[in-house]
């Protein structure tokens with residue numbers, strides 16, 4: 001199948017594009033390189049540099065049958081400082097993509113939604129039926145896309161699936177090389193702990209007095225290769241006229257201290273820790289229930305925290321040795 005991967009020069013989109021190529025699909029990547037890297041587009045995929053607004057129609061018209069949509073801005077802090085950027089890029093860009101799809105007759109789409117649509121959770125385990133009360137323009141812009149997809153399903157016959165990721169980590173092995181996280185700024189825990197290890201500086205923990213077993217926040221992490229597998233399953237499960245929503249996590253959380261301990265073990269570096277105050281709005285525990293995607297699509301996370309840290313470390317080492 002000929003598939004369009006928007007944002008396929010970014011972290012997650014590049015890994016999914018690689019898996020789609022490996023599965024025999026004809027992949028075209030559309031990315032404006034605002035946060036992505038041309039070198040991350042995997043071999044075998046065609047790359048078009050451009051924005052959703054300017055280029056989606058032309059790319060879709062060239063025989064595309066389905067879309068995997070990753071292109072977005074995704075920094076919570078930046079979205080609070082500049083909400084218009086998030087509404088314009090994440091919602092406006094997506095509406096331009098959906099309108100181009102509708103005009104050309106492409107109606108199958110898998111969308112990168114996020115745990116940020118739920119906001120402050122009511123309980124430790126988040127289900128798809130929980131209330132959506134995003135606390136940032138980033139989360140709100142993603143929720144607005146989810147709502148738009150429900151309408152495009154009902155009114156225009158789209159078959160769409162939104163996958164709500166929690167924390168994505170690790171790197172994907174290509175032969176040769178790796179695809180991994182290259183965000184700037186990097187806000188994710190594992191790459192930041194590994195950067196501290198390779199630069200010999202301490203890592204900062206925000207609060208160690210939470211009601212958790214070791215006092216630090218507990219979060220749900222999944223390996224980017226497992227996440228890519230879920231996208232391929234979702235692509236085959238889109239149904240005309242329906243918008244389905246699935247959480248993606250491993251169902252068990254890891255504390256910040258557990259993550260640091262695994263990173264120490266993987267790197268062999270005694271990473272020093274500095275403890276600061278809690279950050280406002282950080283819930284103690286945030287874990288996804290992935291029961292729905294397990295039962296509907298047969299997906300479950302296969303790779304553990306050690307694999308995430310070890311693969312991310314291999315990616316870091318491979319980059320620094322270049």
Ligand SMILES: NC(=O)c1ccc[n+]([C@@H]2O[C@H](COP(=O)([O-])OP(=O)(O)OC[C@H]3O[C@@H](n4cnc5c(N)ncnc54)[C@H](O)[C@@H]3O)[C@@H](O)[C@H]2O)c1
Pocket residue numbers: 006007008009010011012013030031032033034035036037050051052053069070071072073074089093112113114115164165166167168169183
């Ligand atoms: N990384 C995570 O842990 C995580 C968690 C939840 C949800 N998500 C979502 O997953 C998706 C991918 O995240 P990522 O970590 O790979 O981010 P990323 O920044 O590495 O990738 C996003 C890509 O989209 C491109 N892009 C952005 N706006 C564009 C536009 N208008 N037109 C064309 N290209 C554009 C960027 O250049 C970049 O290559 C995002 O939608 C994000 O909101 C990520």
